[in-house]
Amino acid sequence: MPIRRESFLAHVQERGEYETTEEADRAVRVVLALLGAHLVGSVRADLAARLPETYALILLNPLQASEPLSPDRFVRATAAWIEGATEKTALWDIGAVLSTAAAAAGDTLPREILLQLPPGYDLLFGHRRPT
Template sequence: MTVRREVFLDQVKERGEYDTPQEAERAARVVLALLGAHLAGEVRAQLAARLPEGFALILLNPLQSAEPLRGERFVRATAAWIEGATEQTAAWDVSAVLSAAADTAGDLLKEILLQLPAGYDLLFGRPQAA
């Protein structure tokens, strides 16, 4: 089931402690564009189907990535795409967006994590037992 845009952005805004919905939207756009480059096929399509339409399109038309980025490099890449961001603020952005996406993904999260390099469970706020 698709989550409503306002609900998704409110979750990101609250978790990221952003002052405005625009800040939450900027973070969501960048993080989902980078995430889309790391997901493929049916898993990416299923997650997109659960996101609000505008964010689904971003996930389905991702920024290009030459290789799958490990968690810390994903955060650095996010910092590079957000004007004025540091690695610390980008880590906050990634966590806010991916934890909201994890709630939206529900049981699909296991399949998402299988497509990603190790360490993304922490970025989604869902640490996996070793």
């Protein structure tokens, strides 16, 4: 069952130490739009099913990526899409959003997500890739 939008945003706001829910919402929208371009098939659909509907639709209708972004390029792209962001603040935004999404995804889905992403994304999600 998907997590409620207010609850999801509250977790992102707390983890990202945002002053407003609007700041947290902006980070969620950008990060999920970029992430959605990297996930395919049932993995993307399964994650979307665990997110609030507003964010599920963003994940399912992502920005188009011509190639998978390395973690560094993902951070730079996030910084470019969030007004006033730097790579350092974008890394903070990504961590707040992806750790919340991973928590909503449950125990096994985050591993399946990481298998679809280039090496290094485990750190963006807040944990190491299982060996």
